[in-house]
Amino acid sequence: MSTVxxxxxxxxxxxRTSSLNNRARKARKALSNPWASTLxxxxxxxxxxxxxxxxxxxxxxxxxxxxxGWWTVFGSAFAGEGVFSLKNYxxxxxxxxxxxxxxxxxxxxxxxxxxxxPITLALLAAYGFAxxxxxxxxxxxxxxxxxxxxxxxxxxxxxxxxxVDLGINGSFWTIWxxxxxxxxxxxxxxxxxxxxxxxxxxIEAARMDGAGHVQVFFRVVLPLLxxxxxxxxxxxxxxxxxxxxxxxxxGDLKTFxxxxxxxxxxxxxxxxxxxxxxxxxxxxxVPLIVFLSLQRYFVRGLLAGSVxx
Amino acid sequence: xxxxxxxxxxxxxKLLLMLIAIVLFVVLMGIILFVVDRPRNxxxxxxxxxxxxxxxxxxxxxxxxxxxxxxxxxxxxRNSTEFxxxxxxxxxxxxxxxxxxLGNTALWVLVAPLVATFLGLVYAYLVDKSRFEAVAKGLVxxxxxxxxxxxxIIWKFVYxxxxxxxxxxxxxxxxxxxxxxxxxxxxxxxxxxxxxxxVVFIWIQAGFAMTLLSASIKAIPDDIVEAAxxxxxSGFGMFWRITIPxxxxxxxxxxxxxxxxxxxxxxxxxxxxxxxxxxxxVALEFYDQRFRQNEAGLSAALAVLLFVxxxxxxxxxxxxxxLSEDVR
Numbered sequence: 001m002s003t004v005x006x007x008x009x010x011x012x013x014x015x016r017t018s019s020l021n022n023r024a025r026k027a028r029k030a031l032s033n034p035w036a037s038t039l040x041x042x043x044x045x046x047x048x049x050x051x052x053x054x055x056x057x058x059x060x061x062x063x064x065x066x067x068x069g070w071w072t073v074f075g076s077a078f079a080g081e082g083v084f085s086l087k088n089y090x091x092x093x094x095x096x097x098x099x100x101x102x103x104x105x106x107x108x109x110x111x112x113x114x115x116x117x118p119i120t121l122a123l124l125a126a127y128g129f130a131x132x133x134x135x136x137x138x139x140x141x142x143x144x145x146x147x148x149x150x151x152x153x154x155x156x157x158x159x160x161x162x163x164v165d166l167g168i169n170g171s172f173w174t175i176w177x178x179x180x181x182x183x184x185x186x187x188x189x190x191x192x193x194x195x196x197x198x199x200x201x202x203i204e205a206a207r208m209d210g211a212g213h214v215q216v217f218f219r220v221v222l223p224l225l226x227x228x229x230x231x232x233x234x235x236x237x238x239x240x241x242x243x244x245x246x247x248x249x250x251g252d253l254k255t256f257x258x259x260x261x262x263x264x265x266x267x268x269x270x271x272x273x274x275x276x277x278x279x280x281x282x283x284x285x286v287p288l289i290v291f292l293s294l295q296r297y298f299v300r301g302l303l304a305g306s307v308x309x
Numbered sequence: 310x311x312x313x314x315x316x317x318x319x320x321x322x323k324l325l326l327m328l329i330a331i332v333l334f335v336v337l338m339g340i341i342l343f344v345v346d347r348p349r350n351x352x353x354x355x356x357x358x359x360x361x362x363x364x365x366x367x368x369x370x371x372x373x374x375x376x377x378x379x380x381x382x383x384x385x386x387r388n389s390t391e392f393x394x395x396x397x398x399x400x401x402x403x404x405x406x407x408x409x410x411l412g413n414t415a416l417w418v419l420v421a422p423l424v425a426t427f428l429g430l431v432y433a434y435l436v437d438k439s440r441f442e443a444v445a446k447g448l449v450x451x452x453x454x455x456x457x458x459x460x461x462i463i464w465k466f467v468y469x470x471x472x473x474x475x476x477x478x479x480x481x482x483x484x485x486x487x488x489x490x491x492x493x494x495x496x497x498x499x500x501x502x503x504x505x506x507x508v509v510f511i512w513i514q515a516g517f518a519m520t521l522l523s524a525s526i527k528a529i530p531d532d533i534v535e536a537a538x539x540x541x542x543s544g545f546g547m548f549w550r551i552t553i554p555x556x557x558x559x560x561x562x563x564x565x566x567x568x569x570x571x572x573x574x575x576x577x578x579x580x581x582x583x584x585x586x587x588x589x590x591v592a593l594e595f596y597d598q599r600f601r602q603n604e605a606g607l608s609a610a611l612a613v614l615l616f617v618x619x620x621x622x623x624x625x626x627x628x629x630x631x632l633s634e635d636v637r
Contacts, residue, residue: 033544040435040445043428047449047512050463053480057466068476069483105320109327117334124338125364134357140365147368149623150376151573153595154612157605158378159371171314172326181371184364213356214346242456244576249600254317263458263580266465273466273478280462284455291454295447302517303524 058277059084065273088278098275100261100282107241107257107283109172114179114240115233121180122187122232123225127217129188130195131203141192147185155182156249163250170252178250179240187232193304194228195221231301234294241287258283338363376616383609397610407594413503414572414590418618420504422567425511426560429518434548437526446523450516457513461580464509468495499587506581506588510574518563525559526552558629565626569619591615 056070061083093101128134129141159178163169198221206216244259251260262279269275291298316323345351345359358365386393401407429449436445452460469479473492477483482492496502529552537551553560575592582588584597591611599608 036435037439040432040439043432043435044445044448047452047515049480050467050512051451051455054463054466065478069478069480071480071483102318102320105323109316109323113327113330113334116331120334120338121364121367124342125361128357128360132353132357132360134353137357137361140361144365144368147372149569149616149619150372151612151615151619153573153592154379154616155372155375157599157608157612158375158382162370162375168314172316172323173314173330176330177367177371181367184368185372188364212346213360214342217360238454242458244456244458244579245596249596254315259456259458259576262462263576266458266462266580267583270465273469276462277466280459284459287454287456288451291451295450299520302520 054277054280057273058088058281059086060274061085061087062272062274065277088274089282092275092278092282095275098261098265098279100258100279103256103258103261104282106255107259107286110175110179110247110251110255110257111237111240113172113176114183115236117176118180118183118187118236119229119233122184122191123222123229124217125184125188126191126195127213127221130192131216131221132213141188144185144188148189150185152182152245156245160249169250170255172255175246175250175255178246179243182246183236183239187236190232190301190304191225191228194225198224227297227300228304230294230297231304234290234298235301237290238287379609379612382605383613385606385609387604387606389605389609393606397606398614400607401610401614409587410589410591410594413588414592414618416500416503417507417510417571417590418568421507421510421514421571422564424507425514425567426518426522426563428511429515429520429563430522430560432515433519433523433526434552437523446519449519452513453516455513457509457574457576458580460509460513461577464505464512465496465581468505470494496582496588497586502582502586502588506578509577509581510571514567514570518567521559521563522556525556529555561626561629565622565629568622572615572619591618 053070056073057065060070060073064083092098093104125144129137129144159181160169160174163174168174202220203216206220211219241257242259243257244263247255247257247260251257258279262276262283265272265276265279313326313329316326341359341363345356348355382389383397384392384394386396401411432449433446436442439445455463466478467480468482469477470482470492471477471479473486477486477492481495486492495505533555534547534551537547542550573592575590575596578584578588578590578593579596584590584593589597591614595608595611595615598604598611
């Protein structure tokens with residue numbers, strides 16, 4: 001929209017300003033209704049306050065947390081009494097009874113291959129379905145697409161039994177494998193959609209020049225697909241890092257990621273808010289950073305994959 | 310061999326295993342692509358399966374086969390040794406305990422997507438084209454990055470209870486006390502507890518709804534809005550008569566997508582109450598029956614049930630999309 005306007009030639013400048021004015025007027029109008037703006041502000045506050053409350057709590061001393069609400073810190077900070085420290089984080093990370101640092105490493109070890117492997121597999125498969133044009137490609141692609149509706153709950157238990165039979169249960173391998181399998185239908189579908197947007201002529205020209213499919217894949221398709229890859233990588237990263245079910249079912253104490261440990265703390269030490277608050281934010285900090293820095297790609301992926309099952 | 314399989318407690322060992330896994334995978338894929346690229350004039354079949362074969366094999370062994378296995382197990386007894394017909398399903402639909410679970414699940418699927426979509430829509434509409442749009446959307450969007458476990462802890466703290474007379478530390482009870490009421494143990498009484506747990510889910514999903522709906526609100530052609538404005542439509546009329554009909558297809562997608570997510574979500578209930586106080590839902594009951602009660606048959610039946618409930622939602626979704634594509 002704005003690019004179209006920017007491209008309009010010079011004589012039309014007056015019209016352009018008027019349309020800008022128009023838009024500014026509309027913009028003012030959208031929130032001019034005091035009820036509407038109040039409602040928007042209320043929603044925004046409701047959505048932010050719970051997180052802010054726990055964040056502030058995570059920096060307060062244990063005793064203070066038990067004795068007063070987090071909102072009192074503003075008063076006491078004004079009176080010069082507020083005490084903030086990183087002690088809760090230290091306890092949560094390194095204290096023998098919580099030891100979140102260990103689980104942080106597990107989260108990282110679980111996530112990296114569980115993002116890299118399915119994306120690579122899905123890229124290859126999506127290329128195969130989109131451009132190799134073999135017999136049965138359409139049918140197989142629709143079958144893969146349909147698999148999106150299978151809830152992972154229905155596959156977990158027999159998959160676990162298979163791992164036990166193979167003697168590989170309770171290792172990182174089964175977690176990587178499970179996450180890779182579960183990610184494939186959506187990943188293939190999404191990347192296939194992006195891949196189909198590449199002009200056919202481009203692929204065909206490369207093929208005419210004698211490039212094999214493998215070369216076309218690496219030299220033509222892959223460079224064009226970077227934004228789509230980023231989009232899906234963030235999806236999968238958030239999904240795996242935040243996952244509880246697969247980690248819980250497939251893993252054991254040596255492989256549990258942060259989510260499992262923090263959920264466990266919420267059950268066994270539900271009243272210890274100094275540990276819980278810090279623990280919750282330790283488990284959130286990495287996805288938040290990834291999310292905030294790559295939000296653009298995430299939104300794009302969301303819009304492209306909204307048919308997800 | 311065991312060294313390659315289990316890392317034990319050593320972080321360096323874990324990281325090394327991770328690297329080995331990635332390298333192994335790259336080498337494997339490299340070999341496949343090398344073989345595919347080898348022949349001068351390969352058949353399309355050969356190339357096609359070279360590219361898609363690994364993924365298809367994994368899906369067959371890791372998704373299709375286990376799903377069929379679970380369906381079979383749902384007709385078997387608690388250790389999957391004996392055929393019991395429909396017993397597990399009958400038990401699920403007759404026993405009081407499970408009826409509560411089914412009722413809660415129905416409540417979740419009906420209420421949570423509607424509220425999340427409604428709030429997302431209203432918010433997207435309100436902040437659209439306002440000066441603070443980016444920041445305002447960011448605030449509601451942020452919970453999407455947080456794990457459901459983390460979100461549950463955030464909200465559990467909001468619902469925290471201290472007896473009357475003592476300083477409240479939970480925000481909700483503090484509000485009640487400020488308004489002159491008695492502090493409540495919110496998570497203990499049904500059905501209020503289920504709704505309060507749903508709040509956590511809605512808090513996460515509203516951002517998703519907002520993002521998709523905001524994009525389709527922006528895609529409404531300006532001339533439609535302008536024409537309506539010239540006809541004297543404004544405020545609520547604009548929202549109800551112009552915005553909503555224009556974004557109907559997106560609304561359907563958002564509603565059904567959230568409904569499907571609702572069905573599969575078990576983290577929130579598990580972290581908030583562990584299914585106690587009559588808050589359990591099918592997705593959590595599936596887990597508890599299998600891994601705490603060791604009822605393989607019942608758990609399989611519940612998993613199948615999850616799948617069966619998802620299907621009509623998806624059919625509706627696909628149909629609506631077909632319809633809207635026809636209109637275009």
